[in-house]
Amino acid sequence: MSINTYPLCHVQTEEPWRSLLWIKELNKCGINLPMFIVHDLGHLLLYSKDSLKIKPPEFFQNKINTSAYIDVLNFICSNRIIRDVVNRTLSHSIIGAIIAKLVKGISFPELQKSKQNQLNLMKLEHDLKTKSQSQIWKSMDPSLRAMPDKYLSSEILAKIPINLQNLHEEEISFLIIFGPQIWGHGDISQIMDIFSFMDLPWSGQHILSQMLRLIPIVQTSANRKGGQVYPMGGYEGISNKGEIDNLIPSEFCYDKDMLTHRILNNESLYYSRESMPKKEKELALIITQTSLDMKGDADILARGLTLALWHQLKQRGFDVYQCFIGQTFTHPIALNSIKDISKIVYYKDPEYQHPESMLTKIIETIKQYGENYPQRHLYWLLSEHWDADLHDRHFQHYDQINQNTSSNQAWFIQTWNTSRKAPKVCKYFSEYQIITNEILSKADIMSHIPTVEENQEFVSRMQKQEQPVDSFENTLGMSFVLIPAGVFMMGSPEDEPERFDREVLHEVSLTQPYYMQTTQVTQSQWEKVMRNNPSHFKEEGSNCPVERVSWEDAQEFIKQLNTLEGTEKYRLPTEAEWEHACRAGTGSAYVWGDEPDCSRANYGNGYSKECKDTNPGRTTQVESYPPNSWGLYDMHGNVWEWCQDWFGDYPTRSVKDPTGPEEGASRVLRGGSWVSVAGLCRSACRGRGRPADRDDFTGFRLVCSPGQQE
Incomplete structure (x- = not known):
């Protein structure tokens, strides 16, 4: 950080000391920026335009033209997303992360780092509360005074608005509302991880804007201890096998009032009684089908439920791994950070399913994990056509899987034009549920999708194209x-x-x-x-x-x-x-x-x-x-x-x-x-x-x- 740039601030505020808090957050990530840039951008995120004055420092005396920089600051103020941001209560780490996003890819002149710089920072912290901007400028050694043209080149000023345009309203809202809570703390490194998936191509952002809504709904259930409390008399008559109401996401099976009641009562997305946490490590392996048999709405649901399962199981203390099956089996990856989302969103298998080889690979995998994980749980997300023709020939594979796991659960995803009749292969799973893509338009959490036709149009686009090239x-x-x-x-x-x-x-x-x-x-x-x-x-x-x-x-x-x-x-x-x-x-x-x-x-x-x-x-x-x-x-x-x-x-x-x-x-x-x-x-x-x-x-x-x- 170049603290000698502070007098170049163009956003006039009564609380200039706040910029030091944002600088400290940015330094945690190794991000070193001119102080006046941090000060100006941070205050634009904190206060409305009406409560701020944007103008050159008085000591410029019309000798230095920074009108282009002022235009950029005003442009930021007028942006709808920024106007929405200033109405929120933001932590220092979130403000720091948004600043980092706005200056991403910009190379500022090399900034000095030294012990003397740290001492000057301590002095500046005192000066910000006792002296005006002009007084700080006048007290500086003239040889150390920074000039704006060094930091405000046309390339830099052009890049900031571009970065602003790449901020997305849905992701910013998700970051502000759920970011720190979901991952357990508000450290800026985790928040920057959340920002990392905002740089995904447009279709990935579209998927995430829908899928991430599944996560916060179930975030509180993991903090509960002991048995689950079921309101409204419980759920009588539900067996451990069935077609709709047995497993996650059971919220999708009820009308809006029932859904709201269940959420407000902190009910778990996972339908089973929660036991006391065990001391030994437990493995949760999420197996997601993706192939030509899992397209459109079904593929969207499978990936969304993968994200929801991951979060729920992570909160319960499981070691969570995930793999894809289709014609190709992907080696299980550990899901530890939100930046791993991209691994779930973008993998594609362009061929048809090959159940026999997939089952063999899964058996090998769970045996490999046997030494480290006495408790192994499998969670399958499958199309309604999974192993439909040859499942009877594969019964020994399913038996081996059941023998080597503590639980083996499946969700079969059906499309609009099919019945909810259970697939025959479901008999090989300890528990299963059938859900349909109807929830994409009916479920409250997906209500931001306006119509079925618009959703189908999006799905059609996804099926027909890869990510757009540059x-x-x-x-x-x-x-x-x-x-x-x-x-x-x-x-x-x-x-x-x-x-x-x-x-x-x-x-x-x-x-x-x-x-x-x-x-x-x-x-x-x-x-x-x-x-x-x-x-x-x-x-x-x-x-x-x-x-x-x-x-x-x-x-x-x-x-x-x-x-x-x-x-x-x-x-x-x-x-x-x-x-x-x-x-x-x-x-x-x-x-x-x-x-x-x-x-x-x-x-x-x-x-x-x-x-x-x-x-x-x-x-x-x-x-x-x-x-x-x-x-x-x-x-x-x-x-x-x-x-x-x-x-x-x-x-x-x-x-x-x-x-x-x-x-x-x-x-x-x-x-x-x-x-x-x-x-x-x-x-x-x-x-x-x-x-x-x-x-x-x-x-x-x-x-x-x-x-x-x-």
Whole structure:
């Protein structure tokens, strides 16, 4: 930590000493950050924007420009997730962890570490409670005073908003509400482990947002001692074998009122009377089926119940291991930390089940554990079709498993269109239960899934695709890069120079990632599809963007390209997708900052001459200017770009996945061009044109959705 940076703080607060608490938490994880960064970000997480003042230190006296940093701080304040965070009561470790997330991947200048630094820290702790920011600055040795430009480069300022966009509301809420309690303590190392799974690809985050809800429901039962207390007269008439009510998750078998009653009475997810803890170690082996026989809803349920079982058994003191079966048997892994979740979420077996070899492997495994674990318990999560055809031939395998285990329990997962009749193989398990994917929409804990149709659509996407790659190139050599989903502020603040009234600032949520072409469609790419070149600037080379194409022409190009590749994946971006990709996590007027820069984009040498000394007054070859941080070229200038939307007024409230008005007279154009003044090239600036309009400063680029990149 560089404590001499403290006077650079831009967030004015009456409790500056709090930053020392967050610094100590970060140091536990070996994270060493400039003190003013920790101070400013931490207080933005702790207090609402209305209760804070964000401004440069007084001793700057307008000699040092940090407006870009102030814009980043204001952008953070305006983020919906951050606004939600400040309404919570956060521990120092959680604030430290969120700060670490916001600066992830940023390399700050090397910070000094020394005994003298520790002594200075003790002095600073005293000074923070007795002196003002300016007084601390004046008392410092001038040779030790830090300057902001060293720590606030454009690369650093661009990265923080990107990291903010990668924070997810569901995971943050889970972290704040359940993180410290679930794992027994609030140590920042454990909290950073929770954050580690937030970096998983989008589909993994979607799974976790559903599955982790199973865990907190049962967290209190492990703290109980002795026999289980059953309210409401117990459960008479339930045998140790059956179809619905015998084993976990029995909560799923009751209506909402009964479910609430059971949760409030701290009932165990595991349906059996809890005995006194035993001194010897006990093994719990969770066996999860994943193969072509376990798809869609069934696969989601199996992995979710695996997570719930893991937590419940861990809280009871078991040594928990987990393996997958299908055609391949995975060696059991010990589940010790929340970061092991990724091992459960993402493993796939792309083949059909092979029960005989799987049973043989399981027998070998439990025998190997015999010396260390006198008590061995098996928990199977299986499809309704597990060993359906040849189970009678395998009875000796099941007998050996039962002989070598203390308990052998199974859950059979059925889909909507099947009956709840017990599979014949269930007779080989000491206890079993049948559950259906109906709980994905009926159970209270899954109520955030809006409809069965939406769930089935998600499952279908999961079945059809692997995790999206970062980039790909199609048959014509068009390069695409993955743009992350996220929440951003679309439009411009009222004080942005050259702003138009039609740029009303509002929050937009894009719930799915998408691929965007890294460049504007070139003349060469157009010719390969359309067999002509309508461009005015042909002599500059085929790698210049195609222009003199209308919105209707772009649609015809897309239609023919889709036909050539035998797909329907290509389309124009929505206006929201375009601005999200252009900004790449920034909140400034341009992706590089708030001031125009002729060296960064091809503009200003047509209607205006502001860049006549640097830019050619025509289109330039794509990739001639620096890309934004997401790898996209010419998002400012060169040629205007058609979007899919009709042009219309912005909403004044938060919206999700907007697609513009249903009808209109003009289509949206974005990005400005070589003829444009700087203000028309801003990230928020909106242009428009009639669908049939053509000119020598308008082109387009394409997008497509993940899962369609091949």
